Amino acid sequence: MSNTACYALSDWGTTRFRLWLVDGKGHVLAEKRSDDGLDTSRNRGFTQTLEGHLSALGAPADLPVIICGMAGSRQGWVEAKYVPVPADLKAILSGAVKIEGIARDVRIIPGLSQSGTSPNVMRGEETQLLGAILDRNLSNGIIAMPGTHSKWVTLKEGRAKSFSTYLTGELYALLASQSILRHSIGDAATAASPDHLQFKAAVDLMLSGERMLGGLFGIRAAMLLDNLSPEGAASRLSGLLIGAEIAGAKAKSGSRNNVILVASGAMAALYSKALHIADLDFDLVDADEAVRKGLFVAASSIWPAKG
Amino acid sequence: MSNTACYALSDWGTTRFRLWLVDGKGHVLAEKRSDDGLDTSRNRGFTQTLEGHLSALGAPADLPVIICGMAGSRQGWVEAKYVPVPADLKAILSGAVKIEGIARDVRIIPGLSQSGTSPNVMRGEETQLLGAILDRNLSNGIIAMPGTHSKWVTLKEGRAKSFSTYLTGELYALLASQSILRHSIGDAATAASPDHLQFKAAVDLMLSGERMLGGLFGIRAAMLLDNLSPEGAASRLSGLLIGAEIAGAKAKSGSRNNVILVASGAMAALYSKALHIADLDFDLVDADEAVRKGLFVAASSIWPAKG
Numbered sequence: 282m283s284n285t286a287c288y289a290l291s292d293w294g295t296t297r298f299r300l301w302l303v304d305g306k307g308h309v310l311a312e313k314r315s316d317d318g319l320d321t322s323r324n325r326g327f328t329q330t331l332e333g334h335l336s337a338l339g340a341p342a343d344l345p346v347i348i349c350g351m352a353g354s355r356q357g358w359v360e361a362k363y364v365p366v367p368a369d370l371k372a373i374l375s376g377a378v379k380i381e382g383i384a385r386d387v388r389i390i391p392g393l394s395q396s397g398t399s400p401n402v403m404r405g406e407e408t409q410l411l412g413a414i415l416d417r418n419l420s421n422g423i424i425a426m427p428g429t430h431s432k433w434v435t436l437k438e439g440r441a442k443s444f445s446t447y448l449t450g451e452l453y454a455l456l457a458s459q460s461i462l463r464h465s466i467g468d469a470a471t472a473a474s475p476d477h478l479q480f481k482a483a484v485d486l487m488l489s490g491e492r493m494l495g496g497l498f499g500i501r502a503a504m505l506l507d508n509l510s511p512e513g514a515a516s517r518l519s520g521l522l523i524g525a526e527i528a529g530a531k532a533k534s535g536s537r538n539n540v541i542l543v544a545s546g547a548m549a550a551l552y553s554k555a556l557h558i559a560d561l562d563f564d565l566v567d568a569d570e571a572v573r574k575g576l577f578v579a580a581s582s583i584w585p586a587k588g
Numbered sequence: 589m590s591n592t593a594c595y596a597l598s599d600w601g602t603t604r605f606r607l608w609l610v611d612g613k614g615h616v617l618a619e620k621r622s623d624d625g626l627d628t629s630r631n632r633g634f635t636q637t638l639e640g641h642l643s644a645l646g647a648p649a650d651l652p653v654i655i656c657g658m659a660g661s662r663q664g665w666v667e668a669k670y671v672p673v674p675a676d677l678k679a680i681l682s683g684a685v686k687i688e689g690i691a692r693d694v695r696i697i698p699g700l701s702q703s704g705t706s707p708n709v710m711r712g713e714e715t716q717l718l719g720a721i722l723d724r725n726l727s728n729g730i731i732a733m734p735g736t737h738s739k740w741v742t743l744k745e746g747r748a749k750s751f752s753t754y755l756t757g758e759l760y761a762l763l764a765s766q767s768i769l770r771h772s773i774g775d776a777a778t779a780a781s782p783d784h785l786q787f788k789a790a791v792d793l794m795l796s797g798e799r800m801l802g803g804l805f806g807i808r809a810a811m812l813l814d815n816l817s818p819e820g821a822a823s824r825l826s827g828l829l830i831g832a833e834i835a836g837a838k839a840k841s842g843s844r845n846n847v848i849l850v851a852s853g854a855m856a857a858l859y860s861k862a863l864h865i866a867d868l869d870f871d872l873v874d875a876d877e878a879v880r881k882g883l884f885v886a887a888s889s890i891w892p893a894k895g
Contacts (some may be wrong), residue, residue: 355812363813400809430768430805446805448767455762460755461737492836493801494829498737499751500705505662505668522801529799 286310288584289335289344290576293352294405307577311338319351323389328357328383345386347580350356350405353378353389361395361427367442370411371580390579393441400515401446406432412564412575413543422539425488425530426568427523427552429454433530442457445533447526462497465480465504465532466518469511473553478518479509483520484527485556493525523555531559543568593617595891596642596651597883600627600659601712607641609651614884618645623808626658634665635690652693654887656879657712660685660696670701670709674749677718681889700748704804708753712879713739717748719882720850720873729846732837733875734830734859736761740837754803754833763825769804772811773825776818782858783823786816791834791865792825800832830862836864 286302293299296318304313313334322330331346353361361378377388392404406426413424414436424434429450436440456462457470486496500517503509509517540563544552549565556563593609600606603625609618620641629637638653658670668685685870686693699711713733720731720741731741736757742749763769764777793803807824810816816824847870851859856872 337769357703394813396813400806400813402809402812445802447799447801448804449801451767452801452804455766459762459766460758484826490839492754492832492839493799494754494756494759494832495752495758495836495840497755497759499707502709502753504708506701506703507708524784525801529802532797532799 286344288577288580289338289340289346290351290573290580291346291348292332292350292405292408292572292576293319293322293348293357294350298322298330298334298339300331301573301576302338302340302576303573303580307574307581309573313338319354319357322352322358324505327352328380331387332385336525338556342385345388345580345584347377347388347390347576347583349390349408349576349579353391354404355427357389359389361389361391363392364407366393366395366444367437367440368393369440370407370414370568371582372581373407373411377579377583388583390576391432393444395443399443399445401444403432403444403446406434407441408575408579409543409568410434410575411578412571412573413541414439414493415578416566416571416574417541417564419539419541422541423530424541424543425552426557427526427548431526433534435534445530447529449522449526453519453522456497456522457515458496462500462514462518465500465509465511465514465553466549467511469515472512473547474512475519476510476513477554480520480551480554481558484524484555487521487524488531488559489529490528493521496521503557519551520555523551524558527555527559527561528547531561540564541566543571545569593647593651595884596645596647596653596889597880597887598638598653598655598659599657599712599715599879599883600626600629600655600664601657605637605641607645608880608883609645609647610880610884610887612886614881616859616880620645626661626664629659629665631665634659635687638694645704649692652695652887652891654684654695654697654883654890656697656715656883656886659706662712663818664696666696668696668698670699671714673700673702673751674744674747675700676747677714677721678889680714680718681886684886684890685844693891695890697883700751702750704753706750708751710739710751710753713741714748715882716850716875716879717741718885719878719880719884720848721746722872722885723878723881724848724871726846726848727779728840729848730837731848731850732859732863732870733850734833734855738833742839742841752814754836754838756829756833760826760829763804763829764822767804769807769821769825772807772816772818774818776822779819779822780854781819782826783817784861786820786823786826787858787861789863790824791831791862794828794831794835794839795866797835800828802826814822826858827862830858831865834862834866838868847871849872850878852876
């Protein structure tokens, strides 16, 4: 399989590692996913970790590797300094940093930073962003990338103009498992079947201008007074957080159109529903495909002869 | 000392226990504070826990005890069912539940509940509320009781009309110690000297209508890009949360006046500053004194002959 591989692409984050071998057209030939995030990899050695996974996929010794994500942070393998916005996304391609002192050609894509009164940073999402924009041939619009730290980017004339980060996913996990709400939610935090009514009511409440901080305890009270179910409580929490995120982003962008939602699976379903409730038109781009496309474009740009 | 004691007053919460012996005028004769919250006390036995502390203060066997707080919850000693709002606060006095099957006369004050589209509950704060209202001879206004779960009550013609809960204190502790922000804040979460500029900027941001969920990650980014100090990060987090709470309460009450802030120590200082920034006039009532006053009024009403 690996005899036709042109590049190895990797999304290397804080808690997870993903690797794909692709051919000259970006088609996936082999794939590996593991929990070898930054902390694990730092202890074992980044080179050893990467070579182990490449070897498991049968990658040749001279296959070049392009990486995005927290591996390029100060606490990562090698720091790939942020590219400041407003930024042409081609700048993240030319800013890729080569790892010195190893035989293989390995490069890490830099993140984006925003200075001024709303300081912000991203690492990994810039590559997803690049893939999504190229996929839709987009020059203007809003790109939403939900997750642990959801990113909303404003694209203007082909340049990333500004962006915001919402702590939605991280706060959901903390509140569901460690706050007083854990008594109401329990094991339903990752329930497969959301309670649509509770979710919608919570999103609507946030869109009406209410504060999420004031809505959270209502979940506990509704369990005590109205026997709200664990699934209902989980959906209400999810609706409050996603609703607050979308209300914030909507107020900031002022835009009613041209939202590109970059998400997969259950996340894509939840955010699609919330965007509908918020009366925002959107297109859905698969998050996995977007990051692979961004990585592949970066690789093709750095090593064009391989294509 | 205890030979002049008329009542024992106790604020018995989830994580802490406080006990005062007072004379017929409510003056404190002896005091005890401990970590014997609900979980600890349930295992050892509520009667044993209370009698142990009473005995340590030299309280006579026939001294009546009035209790407020989570000891009256379903998971507590004996459930004192909520009094629904709108409520005359005298209703919480007549609703006190007597503990059966023990020699001593011990009663637990009920909490308040709010049904409908904004379900809510409180336990313990209703007694603080009663004390604050009597202290200021108040019939109309807004009473703010900050803490782990901050309560804001609207008082109308002497009745508790409605209330809101903000998860401010709990979220501060979770975010400072367990989220990505812990890397920025570290041991400064309980810093004695807040960074006033960061606190004010964060409160102003929330009052301008920004979403707290979108402001949190800025703390991380400011540390990475602008070398924000741990104390600055802690103050910014505190300002975002308290600012969101006050912005939410201000939007809800529409009132610019007559806020009674029931707080002590560092909490009183922080909220005073935030209320100033929000241009809200307020009077400060000491939280400890308010709960003791509420408990004493309840005791005098239940056992008038003792006064």
